[in-house]
Amino acid sequence: xxxxxxxxxxxxxTASTPLVYAALGEMITEKSGVLNLGVEGMMLMGAVxxxxxxxxxxxxxxxxxVAMLAGAGMSLVFAALVLGLQATQVATGLALTIxxxxxxxxxxxGLVGVAYEGIPKLPIPLLSxxxxxxxxxxxxDILVYGSFVITxxxxxxxxxxxxxxxxxxxxxxxxxxxxxxxxVIRIRCLAILFGGAMAGIAGGYLSLAYSPLWIENMSxxxxxxxxxxxxxxxxxxxxxxxxxxxxxxxxILQLHAQAMGAGVPSQVMSMLPYVATIMVLVLISRxxxxxxxxxxxxxxxxxxxSS
Amino acid sequence: MIPYLEKRAGHSQTMVYISPFIALGLTLLGGIMLxxxxxxxxxxxxxAFFVAPLTSLYGWAELGVKASPLVLIGVALSIGFRAGVWxxxxxxxxxxxxxxxxxxxLWLYRVDSVFVxxxxxxxxxxxxxxxASIPAFLKTRFNANEILTSLMLTYVALxxxxxxxxxxxxxxxxxxxxxSRIFHDTASLPIILDGTRLHLGAVFALxxxxxxxxxxxxxxxxxxxxxxxxxxxxxxHAGFSVNRIIWFTLLLGGGLAGLAGMFExxxxxxxxxxxxxxxxxxxxxxxxxxxxxxxxxxxxxGLLIALSYLGGENAQITLNLPIAVTGVFQGMLxxxxxxxxxxxxxxIRFKSVSGLRHG
Numbered sequence: 001x002x003x004x005x006x007x008x009x010x011x012x013x014t015a016s017t018p019l020v021y022a023a024l025g026e027m028i029t030e031k032s033g034v035l036n037l038g039v040e041g042m043m044l045m046g047a048v049x050x051x052x053x054x055x056x057x058x059x060x061x062x063x064x065x066v067a068m069l070a071g072a073g074m075s076l077v078f079a080a081l082v083l084g085l086q087a088t089q090v091a092t093g094l095a096l097t098i099x100x101x102x103x104x105x106x107x108x109x110g111l112v113g114v115a116y117e118g119i120p121k122l123p124i125p126l127l128s129x130x131x132x133x134x135x136x137x138x139x140x141d142i143l144v145y146g147s148f149v150i151t152x153x154x155x156x157x158x159x160x161x162x163x164x165x166x167x168x169x170x171x172x173x174x175x176x177x178x179x180x181x182x183x184v185i186r187i188r189c190l191a192i193l194f195g196g197a198m199a200g201i202a203g204g205y206l207s208l209a210y211s212p213l214w215i216e217n218m219s220x221x222x223x224x225x226x227x228x229x230x231x232x233x234x235x236x237x238x239x240x241x242x243x244x245x246x247x248x249x250x251x252i253l254q255l256h257a258q259a260m261g262a263g264v265p266s267q268v269m270s271m272l273p274y275v276a277t278i279m280v281l282v283l284i285s286r287x288x289x290x291x292x293x294x295x296x297x298x299x300x301x302x303x304x305x306s307s
Numbered sequence: 308m309i310p311y312l313e314k315r316a317g318h319s320q321t322m323v324y325i326s327p328f329i330a331l332g333l334t335l336l337g338g339i340m341l342x343x344x345x346x347x348x349x350x351x352x353x354x355a356f357f358v359a360p361l362t363s364l365y366g367w368a369e370l371g372v373k374a375s376p377l378v379l380i381g382v383a384l385s386i387g388f389r390a391g392v393w394x395x396x397x398x399x400x401x402x403x404x405x406x407x408x409x410x411x412x413l414w415l416y417r418v419d420s421v422f423v424x425x426x427x428x429x430x431x432x433x434x435x436x437x438x439a440s441i442p443a444f445l446k447t448r449f450n451a452n453e454i455l456t457s458l459m460l461t462y463v464a465l466x467x468x469x470x471x472x473x474x475x476x477x478x479x480x481x482x483x484x485x486x487s488r489i490f491h492d493t494a495s496l497p498i499i500l501d502g503t504r505l506h507l508g509a510v511f512a513l514x515x516x517x518x519x520x521x522x523x524x525x526x527x528x529x530x531x532x533x534x535x536x537x538x539x540x541x542x543x544h545a546g547f548s549v550n551r552i553i554w555f556t557l558l559l560g561g562g563l564a565g566l567a568g569m570f571e572x573x574x575x576x577x578x579x580x581x582x583x584x585x586x587x588x589x590x591x592x593x594x595x596x597x598x599x600x601x602x603x604x605x606x607x608x609g610l611l612i613a614l615s616y617l618g619g620e621n622a623q624i625t626l627n628l629p630i631a632v633t634g635v636f637q638g639m640l641x642x643x644x645x646x647x648x649x650x651x652x653x654x655i656r657f658k659s660v661s662g663l664r665h666g
Contacts, residue, residue: 037454081642085649086312090393090454094592095641102634109629216631221462228455267470274459274466278445281456286449304314 008252009136013144014210016248018043018202018219020147022226023233023240024154025198029075030230031158032191033171033298037093038078039199040223041100046071046203048104051111051214060119064143064204071200072193074100079192083185086302101217111214118212119143143205147241150198155237167191171296174303184303199223221274228277232284234294243280250276312653322651327597327604329650330643331611337639347626355625356618356636366617368503372575373616375508376401376567376587378609381594382519382602383563386529387556389536389600394557396442396457397564398588399464400435404565405572406468407434409579412494412572413476413487423493427569435565436558438464443557447550453557461588469581476579487579496574508570512609515563520602528555564588585616586634593641612637 022039029036050067054060078096081087119141128138158164167187170177174184202222207214225247233239254269285291335353342352360366380397387394394400408431415423441460445451472485481488496506523529535542535552543549571583594612598604619633 077642081646085646086652087645087648091596091641092645094395095638095645098589098593099635099638099642102631102636102638105631106629106635109631221459224455224458228452228459231452231455265470265474267466267473271463271466274462277459278451278456282445282449282451285451288450291450304312 006132006135008256010139011255012245012248012252013136013140014248015251016245017144017147018205018210018222019226019229019244019247020151020202020241021143021198021205022202022223023229023244024150024237025195025202026226027230027233027235027237027240028154028167028198029191029195030299031167031171031235031296032188033174033296033301033303034082034188034192035089035093035300036075036078036082036096036192036195037090037227038074038096038100038223039195039226040219040221041097041104042071042074042196042199043203043206043219043223044100044104044217045074045107046200047207047218048108048111048203048214050200050204051114051116051207051212052107054119054208055111055114055116060142060208063119063208064201067204067208068197068200071203072197075192075196075199078196079189082302083188083192086304089300089302097223105216108214108216112216114214116208116212119208141209143201143209146201151237151241158237168296171298174298174301178303178305185305188303199226202226225273225277228281231291231295232280234284234290235296236294246280247273247276308657308659310655310657312649313656315652315654319651322648323599326647326650327599327608327644329647330597330640333643333647334636334640337643338636341632341635342628345628345632347628352622352626352628355622355628356632357614359625360614360617360621364500365503368500368505369617370610370613371505371509372503373613374609375506375512376571376584377591377594377612378512378606379508379515379567379570380560380564380588380591381598381605381609382515383560384591385595385598385600385602385605386519386523386532387560388595389523390532390552390556391536391539392553392556393454394439394442394457394560395454395592396438396459396461396588397560397591398584398586399457399461400438400561400564401568401571401584401588402461402464402468403438403561404431404435404568405579405583406464406471406568407431407437407565408569409487409490409572410476412490413579415494416488416491419491419493421493423491424496424573427494427573428566431565431569432562433565435561435563435568437561438565439557439561440554443554446553446557453553457557468579468583472579472581478578485581489578490573494573495577496570504575506570506574508567508574511566511570513606516602516606523602528552532556564591590637593637596641597644612640615640 022043026039046067049070050063053066054063078092081092082089121139121141124138128134166182170184170187178184206218229240229243232243251273254272258266258269339349342349384397408427411427411430438460442453442456445456446453472487476487478486478488499505499507531547532552535547572579576583590612594605594608598608615633615636619630622628623630
């Protein structure tokens, strides 16, 4: 039993990690009052550029960095349009996704079939020797550990720090924040860039660790699931993490069920994560008050200092 | 000199119509840069992309073939977008339409009757409407975001199609390929221009443009859509039901997307395959925006985007350019359009650096 359980738990963690990054990043963006629907596009750009960097230079650090920068670069375009030119957030986010899908496919032309062994695992000394828990929790790559750390950090940032408070103020009432003298546009820009960088890492994780190769459209809707997770988590880092693991769990469970031949067609099993997203969204959204109380009040609304 | 934005007193109607052209110009410039980066002669590539496909009657007919689904879905989406109902899952509704229309064709495989095609069309419309009714129900009943639900349903629809062509709908004499039987002539869309693939769907796309234009400009529900989109508070005050608008726009979008899907499998494709659309449902979002959320605009935007598909295919064959260039073009066009739209509400002014006040 343990022989099956440990690998299953490990794969759940690897399946959840990209969702943790993408959803936490989007959560910060949304906390500032901006809805960026381009997560999918930014993830794909992170995935393809990170993969190129790693296979060209065989430097993992560089690969992750490039993926991060690609995501941030994409989000900068979004920020310029939404903050600078007052474009509609929903439409611009969609444009970012459409553009990202196309551009990543174009960049990744020659990469189909290129192999990479995946970024190295870094077992933590002593801790990884603990039976059962050790191999599950402490024999991962740097990005998995990073996802744990960043969840805690963001939770602390939003609750306990002044900067976190300002971020929430900007998202809840940009006019009031502006009146007090906070640079609303600059703060939102930073939040968007952070979201982009995180989406980039999420994409990079897919192509560098989860399934170390590049396939067109390999994020397969994870960017959109991340968006749903933020709503599901009512904009709280801890719950985002929990939600991501819930979905990682579902993804892996259905894969295992497919492998064992559960008698259900594989396509039906593959539908599960998407159907689960819808169900979870329905469950949380039906309580309108809860959504209203937790969502950043200014989300989706444009802000122009002169108005 | 530093440029800055100054709010106009009102919306500039002129800019609403000029903006797509500026965006198109910028996209072409972007294209020239892109082709240079890919190591192709920009002149040659631009010719292959935008001119060569239209040098023959067949090319023009192909433009119509590609534009039909884009226009059908684009006009329907534009109504929803006007009302602030973001149906992003048209690709899934198209897929369901194709499945349902295709099922009718396969179910009536041995029936030789003029009613087969109309039944398929009804099947396609109902299939698309059914798929769109799910986000509508979840939105009106449970407040679930229709962007996310309709999109998730797209993935489910694509998997459903894959399931069906790998299983129950697989051609019994097809050597186990994941394909359905090829539809009979009675289940195939009539060609309206001999020697080409231009099919009856193009006529329906034009009818949809006219019909939705009438709906928007003359009907009460069209008026309600416009009011709810522009001034939700005023709409509620007037007693317009937001839920009714959500249902209406989603069902309309789903129905036309479903019809477009049925046309694809009954026309150019002729059978059910695991993949039946190069993302028409997503690209139609661009069509709707470039067409200024106006039915007639969607028609022209649909033709333009159709040309980008044709050009992409042609450039792939003649210049060995990757087909993904098409997607980049389409994305760029939407980006530039959204950027240019700033000119509708703002004016660009310049101020000297010395007089700069921190904003």
